[in-house]
Amino acid sequence: MAKFNLKINGNIQEVDVDPNTPMLWVLRDHFQLVGTKYGCGIAQCGACTVHLGDNAVRSCQLPVSAVGDKAITTIEGLSENGDHPVQKAWLEVDVPQCGYCQAGQIMTASALLKKNPSPSDAEIESAMDGNICRCGTYTRIKKAVKLAAVETENS
Amino acid sequence: MTVVKTKIGRRSFIKKSTLAGGGLVLSFNWLESCKMTSEEVSTLPKEWFKLNGYVKVGDNGLVTIMSPNPEGGQGVKTAMPMIVADELDIEWKEVIVEQAPLNTELYRRQFIGGSQAIRQGWNGLRMAGATARHMLKEAAAKTWDVSIKEITTKTGMLHHVSSNRSASYGEMASVAAMVPVPEEVALKEIGDFNIIGTSQKNVDGQNIVTGKPLFGLDTYKDGMLTAMIVHPPAFGMQLKSMDSTAIKSMPGIQDVFSIKVLDDDFTRQHFDTCAFLEVVAIVGKSTWEVMKAKKAISVQWEPIESYSEERQPYRGPRQTLTIPAGLESSEVHRKKMSEMTTRQSEVVRKDGNPELAFKNAANVIERTYTAPFLAHNCMEPMNFFADVKDGSAQLSGPLQKAELTELTLANRLGIPVEQIDIHMTRLGGGYGRRSYANWALEAALISKKMKAPVKLVYTREDDMTGGIYRPTYQVTYKAALDSKNNLTAIHINAGGIPESPLYADRFPAGAVENYLAESWTLNTNITIGSFRAPRSNFMASAEQSFLDEIAETIDKDPIEFRLELLEKAKNNPVGEKNDYDAERYAGVLNLVKEKSDWKSSDASLHRGVAAYFCHNSYAAQVLDVTMVNGKPVVQKVTCALDCGIVVNPDGAKNMAEGGIVDGIGNALFGELTFKNGVPEKSNFDTYRMIRMSEAPKEIDVHFVKNDIDPTGLGEPTFPPIFAALANALYKATGKRYYRQPFLSEESVNA
Numbered sequence: 001m002a003k004f005n006l007k008i009n010g011n012i013q014e015v016d017v018d019p020n021t022p023m024l025w026v027l028r029d030h031f032q033l034v035g036t037k038y039g040c041g042i043a044q045c046g047a048c049t050v051h052l053g054d055n056a057v058r059s060c061q062l063p064v065s066a067v068g069d070k071a072i073t074t075i076e077g078l079s080e081n082g083d084h085p086v087q088k089a090w091l092e093v094d095v096p097q098c099g100y101c102q103a104g105q106i107m108t109a110s111a112l113l114k115k116n117p118s119p120s121d122a123e124i125e126s127a128m129d130g131n132i133c134r135c136g137t138y139t140r141i142k143k144a145v146k147l148a149a150v151e152t153e154n155s
Numbered sequence: 156m157t158v159v160k161t162k163i164g165r166r167s168f169i170k171k172s173t174l175a176g177g178g179l180v181l182s183f184n185w186l187e188s189c190k191m192t193s194e195e196v197s198t199l200p201k202e203w204f205k206l207n208g209y210v211k212v213g214d215n216g217l218v219t220i221m222s223p224n225p226e227g228g229q230g231v232k233t234a235m236p237m238i239v240a241d242e243l244d245i246e247w248k249e250v251i252v253e254q255a256p257l258n259t260e261l262y263r264r265q266f267i268g269g270s271q272a273i274r275q276g277w278n279g280l281r282m283a284g285a286t287a288r289h290m291l292k293e294a295a296a297k298t299w300d301v302s303i304k305e306i307t308t309k310t311g312m313l314h315h316v317s318s319n320r321s322a323s324y325g326e327m328a329s330v331a332a333m334v335p336v337p338e339e340v341a342l343k344e345i346g347d348f349n350i351i352g353t354s355q356k357n358v359d360g361q362n363i364v365t366g367k368p369l370f371g372l373d374t375y376k377d378g379m380l381t382a383m384i385v386h387p388p389a390f391g392m393q394l395k396s397m398d399s400t401a402i403k404s405m406p407g408i409q410d411v412f413s414i415k416v417l418d419d420d421f422t423r424q425h426f427d428t429c430a431f432l433e434v435v436a437i438v439g440k441s442t443w444e445v446m447k448a449k450k451a452i453s454v455q456w457e458p459i460e461s462y463s464e465e466r467q468p469y470r471g472p473r474q475t476l477t478i479p480a481g482l483e484s485s486e487v488h489r490k491k492m493s494e495m496t497t498r499q500s501e502v503v504r505k506d507g508n509p510e511l512a513f514k515n516a517a518n519v520i521e522r523t524y525t526a527p528f529l530a531h532n533c534m535e536p537m538n539f540f541a542d543v544k545d546g547s548a549q550l551s552g553p554l555q556k557a558e559l560t561e562l563t564l565a566n567r568l569g570i571p572v573e574q575i576d577i578h579m580t581r582l583g584g585g586y587g588r589r590s591y592a593n594w595a596l597e598a599a600l601i602s603k604k605m606k607a608p609v610k611l612v613y614t615r616e617d618d619m620t621g622g623i624y625r626p627t628y629q630v631t632y633k634a635a636l637d638s639k640n641n642l643t644a645i646h647i648n649a650g651g652i653p654e655s656p657l658y659a660d661r662f663p664a665g666a667v668e669n670y671l672a673e674s675w676t677l678n679t680n681i682t683i684g685s686f687r688a689p690r691s692n693f694m695a696s697a698e699q700s701f702l703d704e705i706a707e708t709i710d711k712d713p714i715e716f717r718l719e720l721l722e723k724a725k726n727n728p729v730g731e732k733n734d735y736d737a738e739r740y741a742g743v744l745n746l747v748k749e750k751s752d753w754k755s756s757d758a759s760l761h762r763g764v765a766a767y768f769c770h771n772s773y774a775a776q777v778l779d780v781t782m783v784n785g786k787p788v789v790q791k792v793t794c795a796l797d798c799g800i801v802v803n804p805d806g807a808k809n810m811a812e813g814g815i816v817d818g819i820g821n822a823l824f825g826e827l828t829f830k831n832g833v834p835e836k837s838n839f840d841t842y843r844m845i846r847m848s849e850a851p852k853e854i855d856v857h858f859v860k861n862d863i864d865p866t867g868l869g870e871p872t873f874p875p876i877f878a879a880l881a882n883a884l885y886k887a888t889g890k891r892y893y894r895q896p897f898l899s900e901e902s903v904n905a
């Protein structure tokens with residue numbers, strides 16, 4: 001066990017865990033930030049995607065000891081009132097079905113748009129291909145990413 | 156206006172809640188962290204008045220509508236309350252939707268399954284809204300001392316025109332709550348709907364995009380422990396012994412023990428399928444600690460003996476099933492199924508004289524189609540929360556058949572059903588898998604042993620290798636053509652391990668003079684269960700690929716060929732019992748033909764068509780493939796759907812799109828194979844799932860407009876797309892696809 005001071009959604013929080021514990025379980029079990037989902041545990045599905053700094057990472061493969069002083073942002077911290085352009089676009093397009101993968105999809109999409117504010121279809125597909133949606137909402141996800149890109153540009 | 160009775164016999168559709176507190180308030184707050192905003196709190200009424208199990212009216216006019224069925228992505232939590240709200244005559248923005256608790260007294264069929272929620276809920280939901288509206292009208296009539304016949308409503312307001320009096324629903328709610336439930340009630344005319352038929356957004360959208368705890372896996376309670384199981388590594392194996400001493404001292408681990416999921420003499424209900432009757436439970440303080448212990452545990456397994464189990468199927472008499480011993484392999488399955496091709500099987504339907512028609516045929520086409528076992532792979536792995544005490548239990552989790560799970564829990568735990576309280580969480584996907592809740596039993600038994608609240612979590616590997624698969628199927632189609640290329644006979648020989656996919660009374664039965672349908676099964680110890688559009692999900696693929704091949708052989712347009720057969724089935728049907736309405740079937744084909752611009756002269760498009768009837772609805776699809784850098788790419792799917800009245804059109808489109816993407820994914824990649832009883836895939840690194848780049852670039856969904864009561868929607872777009880894809884790929888590559896997944900065949904390298 002070891003103590004870590006983590007910057008999560010803007011707050012410094014302390015946790016005392018096995019240094020190998022993936023951030024996914026630190027977030028879910030220790031901070032009750034359950035918006036970050038468990039899907040596969042091997043970085044194949046993207047349900048656990050969070051931001052480490054500005055990068056989208058799979059928190060199931062990110063040991064707590066590797067975080068250091070980098071800021072972690074989860075779906076709960078993406079915006080204060082759930083009004084990030086990507087979240088708004090998701091609602092406008094009415095993307096979700098079961099909804100389980102959508103936090104991960106939104107975190108991947110928001111990291112993409114930060115780096116590339118007007119991605120092509122191919123760039124969206126390439127960035128989003130690591131996130132599985134078992135319900136098959138891909139056409140809506142793509143539409144929402146494009147809408148968010150336009151909204152971001154206009155704002 | 157249609158007047159309907161609110162009771163049939165002794166069974167009333169609409170009941171007032173009789174439990175203290177309405178039975179609607181849970182004894183502890185499951186979603187405590189779902190805090191409301193101050194704006195939301197300030198608009199809440201001071202008092203709610205319950206008019207029936209579905210409708211609560213607040214003193215300020217806000218209305219809460221209970222959504223009876225669990226939500227797993229089908230959109231029922233939005234669509235079902237929309238139906239109530241329309242009959243209640245209230246503005247949709249004044250409605251708050253709540254998930255109803257499991258309550259078999261107040262609600263009927265709180266299931267996810269068979270695409271039946273809207274179809275079977277339709278009348279009851281309309282009645283719930285209409286009854287509440289009637290009670291509000293009666294309250295106004297009493298208060299104003301006028302006849303109820305003179306009271307009208309308009310979007311949440313009650314009016315008495317001649318005396319120029321008006322009141323909001325909120326003002327009359329307290330009086331209305333005292334009015335008895337009327338014995339009959341008037342429903343709106345279809346043309347008067349003003350919410351049904353308009354697109355409304357997912358009521359949980361905001362909670363989903365902000366990561367609120369909605370799912371079973373998000374359940375948290377103070378003092379809660381986390382549990383995982385270790386099940387045998389192979390079907391046909393069972394627990395022999397384990398050495399838990401080393402892991403018991405690992406950090407956070409509380410206990411390690413084995414549990415008997417079902418007793419040997421337990422009479423199973425239809426959904427009590429369970430492959431592994433004894434599993435090892437590891438209980439600890441946190442998920443990661445339990446996961447580490449799970450990796451370190453040493454367990455010995457041994458082969459099972461053949462055994463029999465008592466089973467009460469969903470319909471029909473009790474059965475005794477024999478579960479064979481042995482470690483099975485897909486290679487052997489394939490060989491055994493292939494041997495069935497030429498064997499005579501059980502004749503399920505016979506029209507005319509098929510033997511003679513085949514004897515006299517100028518040309519016979521015979522094709523065999525196969526499909527593998529499939530895992531459901533819900534994104535939320537199986538999980539369940541249980542807090543079992545002496546004589547009572549509180550449980551929470553994602554269930555498709557909570558009311559049946561409750562009965563099984565009661566039987567297994569020896570606790571009366573009335574003392575079992577199940578909270579139905581949102582499901583992170585179901586597709587059939589969460590009808591079979593062996594993990595709910597496991598969670599309850601672990602909690603009972605620990606005398607503590609426990610959340611059981613399956614790893615992805617436990618989930619994928621835990622059974623309840625779509626069975627592996629095979630069908631051989633044979634067509635007889637006469638010298639003028641008329642289709643004179645069809646012979647279907649269908650079977651599977653351990654279930655046959657045959658629907659003998661479906662198209663093309665009824666459209667062909669001489670018809671023979673045979674069925675067979677082979678047993679297995681690999682467990683199976685419903686998978687989105689059970690059996691149809693294979694039969695549509697084979698049948699619609701085969702019809703495509705016949706059409707090509709006789710040089711007919713594939714849509715025209717189907718329409719001709721349907722015309723015959725409509726005007727001069729063969730046989731007594733045909734499941735489908737030939738006119739509605741033709742309707743979706745005609746609509747998809749028009750909307751896809753079927754006659755398009757674009758030579759770069761390779762197009763495939765398919766249509767199917769299942770779950771009371773009709774779907775037809777045209778799928779367009781283009782070759783990009785030598786590889787087939789699905790550009791567009793045009794889909795026509797006849798599911799009667801569409802409650803929430805955009806939500807319905809979303810569902811249709813999902814079925815199409817899911818179908819393309821499973822057709823191309825879906826496969827679970829076995830070697831010596833061991834599933835050969837256990838996670839998404841090897842079990843390939845469709846991803847964004849492989850999904851159609853565009854999906855265009857059209858509904859047939861009619862006034863028929865709603866029918867199924869969650870499943871009907873899934874089965875035919877397999878064939879639309881196969882038929883389009885044939886046009887693109889020149890190769891027919893007989894074996895799923897299509898990408899297992901060498902010539903495809905997409």
